[in-house]
Amino acid sequence: MSGSTVTLNHIVNNLRAENLLSIEDDALDYLENRPNPQPWYIRTMVGFGAWLASLLLIGFITSITLMVDGGYIFIGAALIVCAILVRQRSDRDFLVQCALASSLAGQALVAYGFADIAGHGKFEIILGFALVISSALFFLFPDRIHRVIMVLLATGSLTTLLYHWEANALIPLLGPALTGILILLHNRMPTLVAGRHSELLHPLMSGLMLSAFGTLLLSTVYLLPELEADFLFYPRPWISTILLGMLLIYLGRLIWPVVAGTEDTKSLLLLHGIMIVIITCAWYAPGLLLGLIVMLLGAHSSRVTFTGAGIGFFVLFLTAFFYGIEVSLLTKSITLVATGITLLLSRWIILKVILTDERQGAGYA
Structure with missing residues (x-):
C-alpha cells in the first residue's frame, strides 16, 4: 500500500473528529445520504427548462387577467408569494429557477399594474415600486442570485430616478x-x-x-x-x-x-x-x-x-x-x-x- 492511499476508516475517523459524523452513525449510510451534485450542463438545461416553463405559464395566466381591473397586481403578488414559499422549502435546481423567474415576473406585473391604475407618472411609479420591492425581497427571498439582482435593481432604479428628477448632478x-x-x-x-x-x-x-x-x-x-x-x-x-x-x-x-x-x-x-x-x-x-x-x-x-x-x-x-x-x-x-x-x-x-x-x-x- 502506498503512502498516499486513504482508507474509508481514515475518512470516517476524520469525519467523527470534526463532528460531521457521530459514533452511532454508519459510514455507508452517511455516504449514501450525501447529495450528488449534477454536472453543470445538466443544471444549465434544467435551469433553461425551468425559466421557459415558468414564463410560458406566467404568460398564460396573465392573458386571462387582461380584462380584469387590478389583475396584474393580483397575479403578480401571487407569483411573488408563491416564489418565496417554494424557495424557502426547496433547494432543487428546477424549483429554484422556477421561483427566481416567477419572482422577477411577478415584480414586473405588480409594478405595471400600479402604474396602469395611476394613469399618470407611470415611469416614476414603476421605478419607485421597483426600489421598494427590491429592498424588501432582498431579505425575504432566500436566494443568493436573487439578492444580487435585487441590489442591482434597487441601485438602478435609484439612478434612473435621479435622472428623471433632473438631479443628475x-x-x-x-x-x-x-x-x-x-x-x-x-x-x-x-x-x-x-x-x-x-x-x-x-x-x-x-x-x-x-x-x-x-x-x-x-x-x-x-x-x-x-x-x-x-x-x-x-x-x-x-x-x-x-x-x-x-x-x-x-x-x-x-x-x-x-x-x-x-x-x-x-x-x-x-x-x-x-x-x-x-x-x-x-x-x-x-x-x-x-x-x-x-x-x-x-x-x-x-x-x-x-x-x-x-x-x-x-x-x-x-x-x-x-x-x-x-x-x-x-x-x-x-x-x-x-x-x-x-x-x-x-x-x-x-x-x-x-x-x-x-x-x-x-x-x-
Whole structure:
C-alpha cells in the first residue's frame, strides 16, 4: 500500500473528529445520504427548462387577467408569494429557477399594474415600486442570485430616478457612496459573518460592487461626441475621482501592510505616493480607481472573484474611456503607452524597491 492511499476508516475517523459524523452513525449510510451534485450542463438545461416553463405559464395566466381591473397586481403578488414559499422549502435546481423567474415576473406585473391604475407618472411609479420591492425581497427571498439582482435593481432604479428628477448632478456621488459601503462591509466582515444574517453579506457586497461598476461606466458616456451636449449624463467626473481617491488612500492605509508585507514608514510613504500619482492620472477616468479598489479588496480578503472583477472592470473602463474620448488616434496610442509604462514602473517599484527593502530589513534583524 502506498503512502498516499486513504482508507474509508481514515475518512470516517476524520469525519467523527470534526463532528460531521457521530459514533452511532454508519459510514455507508452517511455516504449514501450525501447529495450528488449534477454536472453543470445538466443544471444549465434544467435551469433553461425551468425559466421557459415558468414564463410560458406566467404568460398564460396573465392573458386571462387582461380584462380584469387590478389583475396584474393580483397575479403578480401571487407569483411573488408563491416564489418565496417554494424557495424557502426547496433547494432543487428546477424549483429554484422556477421561483427566481416567477419572482422577477411577478415584480414586473405588480409594478405595471400600479402604474396602469395611476394613469399618470407611470415611469416614476414603476421605478419607485421597483426600489421598494427590491429592498424588501432582498431579505425575504432566500436566494443568493436573487439578492444580487435585487441590489442591482434597487441601485438602478435609484439612478434612473435621479435622472428623471433632473438631479443628475448627484450621479458622481453615487458610485463613491456604493464603494464606501462596500469597504465598510469588508472591514466588518469577521463580525458580520459571525452574526445572524451572515447569508446576506456576500450577495450584498457583490451587488454593491456590480452597481458601482455600472454607475462609473456612465462617466464614459459624456465623452461620446454623438450625444447632445445639453444633457450631461455624468457631470464633473473629477468629483468621483476625488472621492474614490480618498477611499483608495484610506484602504491603502489599512491593507498595504498586509498585502505588501511591510510596515516600514518609508515604504508606506512611497506606496501612498504611487497612489497619489495614479489618482492624478485618473482625474477624468474615475472608473480606473474603482477597479484598483476592488482589486485591493480581493487581494486582502483572498477572494479571487473580486480580484478578477477588478481587473476586468479596469480593462473594460479603460477601453470604453479611450473609445469615447474625442482625441486623435496618435494621442490615444501615446496615452495608452504612457499608462502601461506607469503601471509597469509602479510594479517595479513595489517589487524591487519596497519589498526588497522589507526582505533586507527582515534578514538584517
